[in-house]
Amino acid sequence: MRKIIFLEMLFGFQLLGFCQDGSLFTPQNRKAFADFLFCEKDYLRASDEYAAANTTAKNDSVTYNIGLCFLKMNNFEKAEEIFLSLKNSSLCEESKLLLLKISYLQNRNIFTHADTASLHFENPEYKTASRKLLLAAQIKAGMMNRIFPTENILEKNDWQALYIFEQEFFQSGRKSPTVAALFSAVVPGAGKIYTKNYGDGITSLLVTGLFSFLSYDNFNANHKTRGWIFAGLSAFFYSGNIYGSYVSARNYNLEKEEELNENFESYLSSKNYFIPEEIEEKCK
């Protein structure tokens, strides 16, 4: 008997609720649907649904989810605007951490952009995450006074990886353009070989050598005009090879830097910029 009354009440309430709601478009239903869309990675529609759910009953967690949608869509400006509006909410720490990430992704100088309050975290996990991200930003910005923390705030692996990147950024084997040019002045093509541009180096040596020989040979055979033509060509290729070696060393350094930057970014991306998973992931 009690069971029947309980079941009756249960269904009665549900029915009442359904009739009152009247549709699939109640804020609760919209939010549930938006969560589903978010987990399907349909962030544009999810943000629309969250926004619609938020119009009638404004809620910080829903606003935060809208910010996440924009962040996932790489719409950093809108995401930043939303997370800034949550600075005094219960999701303040999460928002601050994501704002740091946005600053990093937008290539801003975090230190001038963020104020002291933005870098203060109560949650120890978020504090660690923020310090790791700041360290990465220091390395990327080429700040010479970067500080590797002495206390145990970094896990061993992260610490080692960041330390190795730091070493590569500041002490990697760059090639000096002046040395490359000097090498090529002494032996044509040597500067290019020094910058690991072997094919060009050998070609430079052969072409300069060939034209020099042709010039010498023509002067010997008393063909003065041809001799001067080949001498001119030889001088042209010789000076071109010196300049080319200088440029080759500069290109070598740029390529190295680009490769290093790519590796660094891909490492940070694989670590999700040290942001704890639960801050951005709602789907299990």
Next chain:
Amino acid sequence: MKARWLIFIFALFFKTALTQTQIEKQLAFAESLFTQEKYFEAVTEAKRVSFFDSSHQYSFKVNRLIAESYRQGGKLSEAVNYFTKAEMSAQNSNDLFKTKIEVIKINIIRRAFSLVNHQLDELEKDARFASDSLSLRYWRGWNYLFNDDWENAAEIFGRIDSTKSLKNICEEVQKKKYSVSFAKAISVVLPGAGQFYTGNYFSGVLSFGWNALLGYATVKAFASERVFDGMMVGSLLWLRFYNGNLSNAEKFAEEKNGKLFNETLEYLQKNYQGLKP
């Protein structure tokens, strides 16, 4: 006691019926958005149906609607994804076949020709679709057509009674097509001839002129025992123009064929009344 049971059963029935009515209305709304060509909104509303349809009663219809909307919006990967979901909720072999064909049609547009051939082979082997061999042949013909293989397309369409017009179009295109290897071969023998063959007369005359002039200069230098001059003019100038003549012949033939291909597809899109990818 009896009355309480009756109320309970009525409440349960009424709630279920009300929910279903809501979902049906929502599905009709999504379909109307699709009809109005509001594809973004149609996807949103169809996905809402999919989310609230806990009994999965409308799964097939909804997934197909989402897939169709994505296709109309040019989101082909998402369309294939939802057609595949629809396949999984198909109630009978007819629905399943139709949905598989939709995937094949998208793959033809995406130019995944070998994948389409593989999918058609799989369907041909499937005993459930034994009666649909004509339809499979038809789509194989379209796959050849999009793959610029007009000869095979004509052969396939020729074996279907209702597609004789397509066969004629394919044969006509095959006849009009320029042979790239022929254009190159005649340019090897006579520089500029390949350009003439593809209708680029000015380029053909220029090519012939440069090659004749530089060829003459090279031969003359060798004949006067100026070997070095002959080698320089021959390798740095004549060979360069000769190679340019060959690659021009190839490029012009390919360009003309590409233009013919696009014009034919455009014609079929506007004028062909039968099923198209």
